[in-house]
Amino acid sequence: MSEANEKAVLAKKAFLAMSISGSKERDRALALIVLEMKKSKAKIIAANEKDVAEAKKNNLAAQLLKRLLLSEEKFSEILHEIEGVKKQPDSVGKTISKTLLDKGLELEQISTPIGVICAIFESRPDALVQISSLSIKTGNAVILKGGSEALNTNRALLDCIQSALNGAGLPSEAVQFVDSREAVQELIKMNSHIDLIIPRGSSAFVKFIQENSSIPVLGHSDGICHEYVDEKADMKKAVKICVDAKCQYPAVCNAMETLLVHEKIAEKFLPQYAKALAGKVGLRADEKALAILKKTGFDAKKATEEDWATEYNDLILSIKTVKGVEEAIEHINRFGSKHTDGIITEDRKNAAKFLQAVDSAGVYWNASTRFADGYRYGKGAEVGISTGKIHARGPSGVEALLSYKYLLKGNGHIVADYSGKKAKKFLHKKLK
Amino acid sequence: MSEANEKAVLAKKAFLAMSISGSKERDRALALIVLEMKKSKAKIIAANEKDVAEAKKNNLAAQLLKRLLLSEEKFSEILHEIEGVKKQPDSVGKTISKTLLDKGLELEQISTPIGVICAIFESRPDALVQISSLSIKTGNAVILKGGSEALNTNRALLDCIQSALNGAGLPSEAVQFVDSREAVQELIKMNSHIDLIIPRGSSAFVKFIQENSSIPVLGHSDGICHEYVDEKADMKKAVKICVDAKCQYPAVCNAMETLLVHEKIAEKFLPQYAKALAGKVGLRADEKALAILKKTGFDAKKATEEDWATEYNDLILSIKTVKGVEEAIEHINRFGSKHTDGIITEDRKNAAKFLQAVDSAGVYWNASTRFADGYRYGKGAEVGISTGKIHARGPSGVEALLSYKYLLKGNGHIVADYSGKKAKKFLHKKLK
Numbered sequence: 001m002s003e004a005n006e007k008a009v010l011a012k013k014a015f016l017a018m019s020i021s022g023s024k025e026r027d028r029a030l031a032l033i034v035l036e037m038k039k040s041k042a043k044i045i046a047a048n049e050k051d052v053a054e055a056k057k058n059n060l061a062a063q064l065l066k067r068l069l070l071s072e073e074k075f076s077e078i079l080h081e082i083e084g085v086k087k088q089p090d091s092v093g094k095t096i097s098k099t100l101l102d103k104g105l106e107l108e109q110i111s112t113p114i115g116v117i118c119a120i121f122e123s124r125p126d127a128l129v130q131i132s133s134l135s136i137k138t139g140n141a142v143i144l145k146g147g148s149e150a151l152n153t154n155r156a157l158l159d160c161i162q163s164a165l166n167g168a169g170l171p172s173e174a175v176q177f178v179d180s181r182e183a184v185q186e187l188i189k190m191n192s193h194i195d196l197i198i199p200r201g202s203s204a205f206v207k208f209i210q211e212n213s214s215i216p217v218l219g220h221s222d223g224i225c226h227e228y229v230d231e232k233a234d235m236k237k238a239v240k241i242c243v244d245a246k247c248q249y250p251a252v253c254n255a256m257e258t259l260l261v262h263e264k265i266a267e268k269f270l271p272q273y274a275k276a277l278a279g280k281v282g283l284r285a286d287e288k289a290l291a292i293l294k295k296t297g298f299d300a301k302k303a304t305e306e307d308w309a310t311e312y313n314d315l316i317l318s319i320k321t322v323k324g325v326e327e328a329i330e331h332i333n334r335f336g337s338k339h340t341d342g343i344i345t346e347d348r349k350n351a352a353k354f355l356q357a358v359d360s361a362g363v364y365w366n367a368s369t370r371f372a373d374g375y376r377y378g379k380g381a382e383v384g385i386s387t388g389k390i391h392a393r394g395p396s397g398v399e400a401l402l403s404y405k406y407l408l409k410g411n412g413h414i415v416a417d418y419s420g421k422k423a424k425k426f427l428h429k430k431l432k
Numbered sequence: 433m434s435e436a437n438e439k440a441v442l443a444k445k446a447f448l449a450m451s452i453s454g455s456k457e458r459d460r461a462l463a464l465i466v467l468e469m470k471k472s473k474a475k476i477i478a479a480n481e482k483d484v485a486e487a488k489k490n491n492l493a494a495q496l497l498k499r500l501l502l503s504e505e506k507f508s509e510i511l512h513e514i515e516g517v518k519k520q521p522d523s524v525g526k527t528i529s530k531t532l533l534d535k536g537l538e539l540e541q542i543s544t545p546i547g548v549i550c551a552i553f554e555s556r557p558d559a560l561v562q563i564s565s566l567s568i569k570t571g572n573a574v575i576l577k578g579g580s581e582a583l584n585t586n587r588a589l590l591d592c593i594q595s596a597l598n599g600a601g602l603p604s605e606a607v608q609f610v611d612s613r614e615a616v617q618e619l620i621k622m623n624s625h626i627d628l629i630i631p632r633g634s635s636a637f638v639k640f641i642q643e644n645s646s647i648p649v650l651g652h653s654d655g656i657c658h659e660y661v662d663e664k665a666d667m668k669k670a671v672k673i674c675v676d677a678k679c680q681y682p683a684v685c686n687a688m689e690t691l692l693v694h695e696k697i698a699e700k701f702l703p704q705y706a707k708a709l710a711g712k713v714g715l716r717a718d719e720k721a722l723a724i725l726k727k728t729g730f731d732a733k734k735a736t737e738e739d740w741a742t743e744y745n746d747l748i749l750s751i752k753t754v755k756g757v758e759e760a761i762e763h764i765n766r767f768g769s770k771h772t773d774g775i776i777t778e779d780r781k782n783a784a785k786f787l788q789a790v791d792s793a794g795v796y797w798n799a800s801t802r803f804a805d806g807y808r809y810g811k812g813a814e815v816g817i818s819t820g821k822i823h824a825r826g827p828s829g830v831e832a833l834l835s836y837k838y839l840l841k842g843n844g845h846i847v848a849d850y851s852g853k854k855a856k857k858f859l860h861k862k863l864k
Contacts, residue, residue, distance in 0.1 A: 236844070237844035416680050
């Protein structure tokens with residue numbers, strides 16, 4: 001049996017133990033992680049320094065180095081996050097609905113953990129702790145694959161988590177780690193052992209997982225987000241929002257990639273917006289927008305059809321003029337990635353139309369697409385953002401790690417009594 | 433473009449129209465289906481007679497013929513079911529949760545249809561109408577593939593449904609039909625157009641879909657259900673429940689395939705149970721059970737390891753003795769299919785242990801596994817039974833056809849104001 005295989009079998013066993021554990025034990029494990037991490041702080045920081053030194057030697061991009069670095073401040077933040085997860089109310093084993101099917105025959109739908117999660121994430125050590133904490137809190141088991149750049153840091157953190165699980169009387173295999181791509185390739189084929197895959201990373205990577213596994217995947221491949229500036233937009237708000245959506249953090253999935261602007265307002269809006277961007281953003285505009293920009297002394301390239309379907313993740317923006325809210329909706333539903341899209345308008349009717357018809361996880365009115373984030377949504381920690389429409393949609397927290405089951409309690413009830421000519425009738429009385 | 437491709441494109445367009453339709457129009461379409469079916473009754477019955485005659489010529493199995501036949505009684509039942517779906521409260525566009533992120537910045541989670549459903553089902557004309565009605569009610573679009581034996585019936589029914597959609601001002605492409613396997617093969621690869629596949633049929637077929645598509649699948653491949661007769665079981669209830677679970681309808685997925693019996697009660701229970709089965713069920717028993725059965729004059733074969741993982745869908749039952757509730761739980765979680773499993777006991781503690789630890793969609797106490805069914809659960813119509821743990825689990829009704837999205841309403845809010853040293857704090861006030 002391969003390493004991945006063995007770990008998956010152990011994870012399934014650990015899940016069954018976790019699924020019958022009490023919330024007290026699970027919260028105790030979370031408290032112990034904090035203690036263990038405090039105790040091992042020097043060791044963890046040293047491991048991280050080793051990773052960072054190695055990464056510098058390998059010329060890792062500055063952006064990635066920043067993510068990898070476990071500063072004093074980030075270390076405290078992580079402890080804070082674990083406390084935050086621990087403080088959340090227990091959401092396992094709760095009654096979702098209850099129906100009296102017949103006298104003495106009660107059906108109850110209760111929340112349960114999902115099972116074994118396979119989480120694959122970039123080189124952020126905080127991601128490992130965040131996902132592990134959420135998984136423990138909800139009684140799941142998880143197999144983690146972190147970025148190879150963070151290997152030493154991740155191992156030191158994993159030691160703390162597994163000791164904590166042990167200390168709380170829970171199986172340490174409830175959180176496991178694999179460190180090779182081959183292991184991931186195997187895990188995504190183990191349908192009988194893995195219940196959900198959460199891949200975080202590049203679009204290409206997420207797409208690869210989605211196309212190569214028939215296990216459910218929670219994630220987002222593309223983040224092609226739009227803001228539509230309506231004819232009835234407030235100019236000041238529009239400029240402010242569109243600057244934020246494009247520039248506040250252009251490398252992330254919830255940044256704006258395409259700006260749609262009503263043709264009747266384009267002449268007024270585009271020069272103001274271009275001025276606010278102060279030449280920092282490369283513009284690719286359709287014919288009308290291009291003419292307006294050039295006429296008012298701003299530089300831009302001609303956009304092609306391909307631009308509408310491109311996630312730049314950079315200080316580049318495509319601009320398209322549209323005839324109205326209907327065309328904006330049509331464009332977004334055709335070229336968008338069902339992530340987050342906004343309308344900027346003072347017209348309630350146009351806003352309502354847009355909010356109803358745009359088929360995306362987040363549909364915004366007079367707000368920057370950058371708000372699409374689990375923390376900003378008030379979910380505490382986040383396991384990821386989903387652009388799928390099944391199970392969890394948008395920024396997802398604890399709810400993405402929960403399923404449910406039906407408990408039926410009878411007293412010798414059989415179906416034969418409810419069939420045929422003398423069939424008993426069901427009551428179907430809703431109790432909750 | 434192939435036929436399947438064209439239909440998928442039309443379905444996606446139709447979905448967008450459905451998603452902005454009102455519940456009045458959708459209910460109107462359901463009312464019109466009833467009218468159209470009444471008007472076309474003679475034509476539909478004639479089409480069905482043609483299918484039945486053809487099927488008889490092709491020596492279709494009696495069981496399947498029975499499913500195919502659209503009797504006067506079944507015709508009325510179908511009309512009744514459509515009325516039932518129509519009567520249900522509208523569940524689209526409902527507020528699931530609401531959070532005030534900050535002053536003037538409100539996040540609302542609302543229920544939405546999923547999108548384009550691809551439903552593949554056996555030769556039951558009532559399935560076509562049931563799935564179409566549920567899909568229209570929830571504002572989805574659906575592409576149907578029915579059993580080829582029912583082709584004429586299905587076409588006649590589809591005519592009524594599409595006329596009804598037109599009559600209600602909704603796109604007739606919200607319900608479409610394909611009739612070839614090749615079309616299905618294409619559809620299950622169209623990730624950008626199909627949001628959910630609901631396959632109903634043989635285990636092998638469902639497994640094929642699950643393994644060959646990366647689109648989410650709602651379904652169950654196997655139905656290996658258990659009843660566990662505990663040491664503390666009431667003999668009368670145990671015999672009654674186990675007869676029902678095995679014999680009331682053995683061809684279906686919620687029938688018992690393996691009986692687990694506590695070794696301390698086996699000597700008492702097995703002869704009584706075998707007597708009640710009256711020789712109608714082929715028994716395959718482990719060594720202990722076999723010895724007991726033989727000693728008391730009943731016939732049985734020796735069970736092999738393979739039997740524990742086999743869905744007979746027939747009057748065959750495997751029997752295994754276990755040392756207690758823990759071993760029963762372990763066996764079920766290892767060999768079961770996460771469908772429906774029950775314990776028969778008068779001991780509350782053993783029941784509680786079983787209900788918590790068995791990882792199946794339905795876990796029962798003193799009731800027959802045959803209750804696992806959308807109608808019996810009080811869900812009205814059912815789109816299918818799911819053995820997956822993502823999105824919908826167990827018998828699934830309207831909830832399986834719904835997703836949600838987040839609406840964020842602001843007044844020029846930008847993320848830059850909530851970052852950095854002078855960051856504004858979020859309120860995160862739960863409004864619902």
